[in-house]
Amino acid sequence: xxxxxLNFDGTTKEAFEFYRSVFxxxxxxFGTYADAPKDLHIPERYKDRVMHISLPIGESTLMGTDHVPxxxxxxxxxxxxSIITNCENKQRxxxxxxxxxxxxxxRMPLEKxxxxxxxxxxKDKFGINWMINKDVTQY
Numbered sequence: 001x002x003x004x005x006l007n008f009d010g011t012t013k014e015a016f017e018f019y020r021s022v023f024x025x026x027x028x029x030f031g032t033y034a035d036a037p038k039d040l041h042i043p044e045r046y047k048d049r050v051m052h053i054s055l056p057i058g059e060s061t062l063m064g065t066d067h068v069p070x071x072x073x074x075x076x077x078x079x080x081x082s083i084i085t086n087c088e089n090k091q092r093x094x095x096x097x098x099x100x101x102x103x104x105x106x107r108m109p110l111e112k113x114x115x116x117x118x119x120x121x122x123k124d125k126f127g128i129n130w131m132i133n134k135d136v137t138q139y
Contacts, residue, residue, distance in 0.1 A: 005131055006064040007080035012050035016064055020055055028061075029054040033068060037114050042068060052115075073107070082121070082129035090118050090134055097132045100124050112136070 008015055016027070033040075034047040049066035056062075063084065067075035087093040097110050103125035110120035110132060118134040 001060065001086060003061045003063060003084045003086070005082040005084045006062070007067055007075055007082075008050075008064060009067050009075050010049055012053060012064045012066045016050075016053050016055055016062075019057075019062060023055070023057045023062075025056055027053055027055055029063075033066075041070065043070065079129070082131050084131035084133055087132065087134045090136075093118055093120070093132050093134045097122060100130050100132070 006012075006015070020027070030053050031051045032047060033042045033049050033051045036042050036051055046066075046068045049068060050064065052063065052065055054061050054063045067080075085096065087096065093110055097120050101122035101124070105123045107121040107123060107129075108119070110118060113119045116136060118136050120132050121130065122132075123129050
């Protein structure tokens with residue numbers, strides 16, 4: 001299954017309230033940067049921004065986040081969409097990530113994250129942003 005991940009500059013909550021009013025449903029995940037580990041050094045002025053939000057729509061999930069300048073790449077409208085796929089196991093994540101990043105760019109290597117996922121980001125050779133994810137409690 002493929003899902004869409006959207007990046008905003010401080011308007012994620014407003015956008016997702018709008019999408020919820022259009023599609024219906026309830027948010028299954030919601031967190032702000034205030035919930036992030038201290039070692040990410042989130043500036044105080046960004047702590048109320050959305051770190052992650054999920055809205056199921058049919059068989060898919062629309063997800064989003066607010067941009068924080070010291071985390072990752074600059075936000076560029078038009079480059080603020082990623083396709084995310086959830087894998088059935090770590091090996092499938094490794095396989096897809098290797099293939100998608102060949103000739104492209106690794107943005108975040110696959111690794112266990114603080115939110116209990118095996119996760120990585122890359123841009124393929126055609127400029128499409130991908131997120132590979134496996135929700136885990138252990139490998």
